[in-house]
Amino acid sequence: MPARSHFIKIVLISVCLGLATTAGGARSVAFAAEADKAPQVANPVDDFNRAVVEAKKSLGDLSAKIEESSKQIEGLTSTEAARAQVAELQSLIADALGQVADNGKVMTLGQKVVDFARSKEAMFDRDTKFTPDERQYLLKEWRRIETEAKRATDDLGNARSEFTELLRQVQARSDYIEELQALNNAQQMLDVIKKLAGEVRAASGSMKSLIQSVTAPAPGI
Amino acid sequence: MSQLMAWASAGLMALGLNSCTGEDPVGYVEITRTFPQTSSRDTFRINGAEVAGLNSADPMAKVVVSQKVGKVVIELYRGEALHWQLCAFDVARNRLVTATIYLQNRDIRCSVQS
Numbered sequence: 001m002p003a004r005s006h007f008i009k010i011v012l013i014s015v016c017l018g019l020a021t022t023a024g025g026a027r028s029v030a031f032a033a034e035a036d037k038a039p040q041v042a043n044p045v046d047d048f049n050r051a052v053v054e055a056k057k058s059l060g061d062l063s064a065k066i067e068e069s070s071k072q073i074e075g076l077t078s079t080e081a082a083r084a085q086v087a088e089l090q091s092l093i094a095d096a097l098g099q100v101a102d103n104g105k106v107m108t109l110g111q112k113v114v115d116f117a118r119s120k121e122a123m124f125d126r127d128t129k130f131t132p133d134e135r136q137y138l139l140k141e142w143r144r145i146e147t148e149a150k151r152a153t154d155d156l157g158n159a160r161s162e163f164t165e166l167l168r169q170v171q172a173r174s175d176y177i178e179e180l181q182a183l184n185n186a187q188q189m190l191d192v193i194k195k196l197a198g199e200v201r202a203a204s205g206s207m208k209s210l211i212q213s214v215t216a217p218a219p220g221i
Numbered sequence: 222m223s224q225l226m227a228w229a230s231a232g233l234m235a236l237g238l239n240s241c242t243g244e245d246p247v248g249y250v251e252i253t254r255t256f257p258q259t260s261s262r263d264t265f266r267i268n269g270a271e272v273a274g275l276n277s278a279d280p281m282a283k284v285v286v287s288q289k290v291g292k293v294v295i296e297l298y299r300g301e302a303l304h305w306q307l308c309a310f311d312v313a314r315n316r317l318v319t320a321t322i323y324l325q326n327r328d329i330r331c332s333v334q335s
Contacts, residue, residue, distance in 0.1 A: 094315035097249055102274050102284040111273070164251055164285050167317045 044116050045145060045217060048109040052152055052216035055099050055106045059159065059211045062096040067204045073197035079186045082193045083177060089200065090170050097163040100156045110153035113217070117146035148217030155214040159207065166203050170196065247287045248312035252295065254282045256324040264298045265307075265322065271298075275322075288312050295320060297329055307331035 069089045076082040098104060120142040124135050173196045180189040252272065254265070257280040265275040267286060274284035293312050297305045308331035312318055318335040 091315050094247075094249065097285065097317075098247065098287050101249065101287045102272070103270070103286040160285055164249070164317065167249065167315075168319075171316055 044109055044112040045149075048106075048113045048149065048152075049216040051106045051109050052156075052214065055156070056211055056214055059096055059099055060208065062092055062099075063204050063208045063211065066092050066096070067201055070197040070200040070204065074194050076193070077190070079181070079189050082190060083181070086170065086174050086177065086193060086196070090167070090174060093163060093167045093170055093200075097160065097167055100160040100163065102160070106156060107153060110149055110156070113149040114146055114153070117142045117149065121146070145217045148215070152214055152216050155210070159210055159214070162203065162207050162210065166200065166207075170200065246290045246314040248290055248314055249285055249317045250288055250293060250312060250320060251283065251285045251317060252320045252322065254322045256280070256322075259324075259329075260299065262300050263304070266296045266298055268293055269296075285317075290314050293318070295322070295331060305329065308333050310335065 066089065069085060069092060073082055073085045073089070076085060100106060121139060124130075124139045124142070127135055130138065173192060177189050177192055180192065250267065252265070252267070252275060254275050258276065258278065263276075265272045268288065272284055272286065275282050290312055292309060294309045295307045296303055297307055307322060307329065308320060310318060310320070310333045313335075316335065318333060321332050323330055323332070
C-alpha cells in the first residue's frame, strides 16, 4: 500500500512539473512574440465600427417593428387589445432608446474612439521617430477618424433625441388612456390610441432615414 | 416529499436561468443641466456612476441614460467627496423620467417629472 501511494505521489509531481514546464514554455514563446512588436494599445475603432453597424441594423429592425405595431393599433376595435398594443409599442421604443443611450455600448465606444484619436494626435505632435511627412499623414488620418467618430456619435445623438421625444409622447398618451379607462370612456380611448398610432408612424418614417445616414469612421490606417 | 423537492429544484433552475440572461428590466432618465458648471471639480453621478456628458464645459448639457428599474439617486460630488444629494426617484420599466438640474440663489437644485 505505501508503495502504491508513493507511486501516485510521483505521478502527481511529474504531472505538475510537466504542466509548469509547458506553461513556462508558452509564456516564453508569448514573451518573445511580444518583444518583436512595438507596444500597442488596444485600438477601439474597429469595435466602434462593429457596434455602429449592429446598432444601425437593430434600430432599422426596431423602427420597422414600431411602424408595424402602430399600423396594427389603427385596426383594433377592442380597448384591451389596443392598450396591450400601446404597451408593446412603448417597449419597442424603449429598446430603441436603449441602443443609443449615453451609457449604452455604442456611445461609450464612440467616446473611447474620440479619446483614443486625441491621444494619438498628441503622441504624433511630440513624435521624433517618424519623418515629417509620415507624421503629417498619421496626424491627418487620426484627425479624420476623430471627426468621423464625432459625427457618427452626433447622428446617433440625434436619433436618441427623437426616440426620447417619442417615448415621452407615447408615455403621456398611455397615461391619458389609463385616466380614460378610469372614467370608462372606451370610445375616446380608442380615438386617442388611433391618433397616437398615426403620429408614431410619421415619426418612425423620418427616423428610418436618420438612421440610414449614420456612417462609422473608416479605419484608414 | 420528493414532489416538493422536484418543485423546489425546478424553481431554483428557473431562477438560475433568469439570472443567466443578465437582462434586468430598465427605464430611462433624461437629465438636463441648465447652467454652466460652477467648478471643474464638480461631477454629477447617477446611482454612483459618473455622468460624463453632464461634466462638459458647455453652458447647458443633456444626457439620456438607462437605469435598472428601482430607486435612482442623482448626486453632486466635489472632487471625490459627496457634496450633495440632489434628488431621488423611482424608474419604472420602459418609462422615461425627466430630471432638470438648475441653479437657484447659488444653490444647485433638481426637479423631477415622470
